[in-house]
Amino acid sequence: MGLPSALVLKASAFAISHYLPAEKNPENAPVILWINDLPGFTSLKGVFLETGPFYVDDDNKLRERNTSWVKTHSMLYIDAPVGTGFSFADSKDA
DSSP states (O other): OOOEEEEEEETTEEEEEEEEOOSSOTTTSOEEEEEOSSTTOOTHHIIIIISSSEEEOTTSOEEEOSSOGGGTSEEEEEOOSTTSTTOEESSTTO
16 A cells, blocks of 8 residues: 655745556556545545545444555545645645
């Protein structure tokens, strides 16, 4: 599974991204860019509630999803706009 990383947009603006390589044939799998549908929501919403390989069950345990886009596609989830989720800016002008 991929690790979170920060995309430096400006010297003072950082967008957090999560790259999850495809489970099957990751070297040749298409890459899908996922930016959440509503401003203000972290892309982790997509990972855990929509297209990702995991979900949190009623007992707050992490479970593997039976169906996921990550089975056949690599996914790049980005928190956008900056200030959403774990992304941040050092100033309001960033």
